[in-house]
Amino acid sequence: EPEVTQTPSHQVTQMGQEVILRCVPISNHLYFYWYRQILGQKVEFLVSFYNNEISEKSEIFDDQFSVERPDGSNFTLKIRSTKLEDSAMYFCASSYGLAGSSYEQYFGPGTRLTVT
Amino acid sequence: TQLLEQSPQFLSIQEGENLTVYCNSSSVFSSLQWYRQEPGEGPVLLVTVVTGGEVKKLKRLTFQFGDARKDSSLHITAAQPGDTGLYLCAGVAANSGYALNFGKGTSLLVTP
Numbered sequence: 001e002p003e004v005t006q007t008p009s010h011q012v013t014q015m016g017q018e019v020i021l022r023c024v025p026i027s028n029h030l031y032f033y034w035y036r037q038i039l040g041q042k043v044e045f046l047v048s049f050y051n052n053e054i055s056e057k058s059e060i061f062d063d064q065f066s067v068e069r070p071d072g073s074n075f076t077l078k079i080r081s082t083k084l085e086d087s088a089m090y091f092c093a094s095s096y097g098l099a100g101s102s103y104e105q106y107f108g109p110g111t112r113l114t115v116t
Numbered sequence: 117t118q119l120l121e122q123s124p125q126f127l128s129i130q131e132g133e134n135l136t137v138y139c140n141s142s143s144v145f146s147s148l149q150w151y152r153q154e155p156g157e158g159p160v161l162l163v164t165v166v167t168g169g170e171v172k173k174l175k176r177l178t179f180q181f182g183d184a185r186k187d188s189s190l191h192i193t194a195a196q197p198g199d200t201g202l203y204l205c206a207g208v209a210a211n212s213g214y215a216l217n218f219g220k221g222t223s224l225l226v227t228p
Contacts, residue, residue, distance in 0.1 A: 004158075031214075033216075035216075041220075042204075042218045042219065042221070043159065043204070043206070043216075043218040044218070045216060045217070048214060055214070056213045056214060056215055089156075091158050091159070093216075098214050103147055103164070103208070103214070104149065104164050105149070105161070105216055106161060107151075107159045107160070107161075108158050109157055109158045110157065110158045112156070
């Protein structure tokens with residue numbers, strides 16, 4: 001069964017460093033998303049991406065963050081100059097469409113980012 | 117602002133019991149999804165409901181979407197220890213983009 005994959009599973013970085021989180025969405029999906037979940041809190045939307053551009057972003061997704069689809073399979077989230085409060089699980093998700101059941105978002109296993 | 121309120125927050129029951137968890141909002145949703153999440157893992161999609169009043173069944177799990185598309189429920193019949201986990205509802209608010217808004221979840225523990 002197709003699934004979303006993410007690498008690395010755990011990333012430790014020092015405050016101020018840049019990190020890139022990688023995702024491979026389900027192959028025939030057209031819409032890609034990043035969410036984050038701070039320990040003990042709910043899952044929060046960061047950004048959605050379609051046709052090589054951002055289609056929607058939350059107030060969390062400021063200039064520190066960027067997304068890219070560098071090739072036909074990968075979808076990346078870059079965090080510049082990480083802060084302690086960026087420590088969280090970051091989930092990638094993808095969906096085929098935006099309407100009805102085609103809108104179902106499938107999540108990857110997540111990358112645990114620890115900023116020290 | 118907590119768009120989706122889930123209740124109860126925690127639920128501990130014995131194997132064989134039935135249970136219902138709720139997901140409520142004052143907002144109308146275009147669609148609503150239920151996920152199950154294990155510690156340290158990503159949410160796993162269980163079901164999507166789209167039409168007001170819709171009922172979907174997945175083995176012992178029954179999902180219902182409210183007529184006004186503002187609330188949903190998940191009913192589990194004859195719970196088993198394997199049902200233990202965090203159940204999340206998430207929805208797309210009508211006329212508000214396509215981001216999923218998540219509730220905080222109901223943590224279910226089923227003991228043998």
